Amino acid sequence: MTEAVQKNKLEKKDLNRLFIRSNAIQSAFNFERMQAMGFEYAMLPIINKLYKNKEDRIEAYQRHLTYFNTHPWDCGIIFGVVASMEERKANGEDISGDDIQAIKGALMGPLAGLGDSLFWGAFRPIVAGICASLALAGNGFAPLLFVIVINAVHFFAQWWGVNNGYKFADNFMSKMEQLNIKIWMEAASILGLFVVGGLTATWLNVTTPLVYTVGEASVELQATFDAILPKLLPLLITLGVFGILRKGKSATWVMFALIIVGFVLGFFGIL
Secondary structure, eight states, X not given: OHHHHHHTOOOHHHHHHHHHHHTTTTTTOBTTTXXXXXXXXXXXXXXXXXXXXXXXXXXXXXXXXXXXXXXXTTTHHHHHHHHHHHHHHHTTOSOXXXXXXXXXXXXXXXXXXXXXXIIIIIIHHHHHHHHHHHHHTTOTTHHHHHHHHHHHHHHHHHHHHHHHXXXXXXXXXXXXXXXXHHHHHHHHHHHHHHHHHHHHHHHOOOOOOOEEEETTEEEEHHHHHHHHOTTHHHHHHHHHHHHHHHTTOOHHHHHHHXXXXXXXXXXXXXX
């Protein structure tokens, strides 16, 4: 029995390989099973090492080809937990395939929400804002800096998730509950909104040169807008774009529409 356990024990190199392959979670993405093929690809070496019996391997392959979808940056946690459960199942512990599926299903939703709020809603806009500021100041390294910082955090989050998910698999669900994920999601969303609002006011520089005459006095329309609310035009444009996107128009469509409208209004001296 001791020999079998030792034979089926995952090592550091196995977890490192799982981490590397887990970054392909979005590969073969499809609208039927979402990230299932990417999950299967990452788990293949783990399954092949743990299960020596062909029927057991086929069962594990089929188990991880079912629907799966979560955030691609923090899914390493799920990979680590699942790898630990597969290891224990292969060594004879009372863990069923349904138990493994249940853990995947229980974790993928909260981690998707946390990743969207923390990484997409807060972290990425902040880094993009800083790098855009550097680029506007003439720093040619800014785009590369953005790529380096984004991917450094991405890979660290994935590596940390795989290793700690495997290490704390037994009580990971209870730790997730203690983290109050909903509170963190809400806080990250609020921070992201603050950042987007700041970016809009700082870098969306839209003004109008129009002047209207009252009696003998000439009044600049832009000065009137600034007296009502500074950066009023950028705010209205941002809200307009948001409304169009909410109605289902693609970002590409909106971008070309802004270029055309901006060119026409600029040509006639309105903006």
